Amino acid sequence: MVRTMVWWTVAAASAILSIFFLFVGISLCRAAYDLENPYQFILTFFSSNFIILISAVILLGVVLRMIGRLRQGHSPAAVDSPRLTPDSSESLAPHDQSNS
Structure with missing residues (x-):
């Protein structure tokens, strides 16, 4: 849940900062x-x-990432939980392992 909150905070800060510089660029152009x-x-x-x-x-990229994140519809637990990959030695049955 903390990682999700951090992600949304960073995305919102990036969007706000890019909107600010967009207005700065427009006023500088004028x-x-x-x-x-x-x-x-x-x-x-x-x-x-x-x-x-x-x-x-930058604003377009942030907005598209936000839309993609909202469309995924994952629960916060599924997004924040690490994906465990099985060890190759665990996938073999005991009789398949050779004793050296």
Whole structure:
């Protein structure tokens, strides 16, 4: 249950942070049009679009992971419990093992 809560907390924090930087990128893009120097405009415009692109991709990834996690429908105990793999020596019957 703790791992599930940590996962949702990290996912929500990532979504909030990417939304914040998405708005920062949009406001920076709007501010670029007020610049007088064309070189500053080009650099500010492309850097703001890069910030918007990265923020949108991170937000999309987080949202898709959240949707996938909700669609799985696993109980918290099934998600948090480790999967045990049998040891190869346990799978053999006692008469199948050779005595050396």
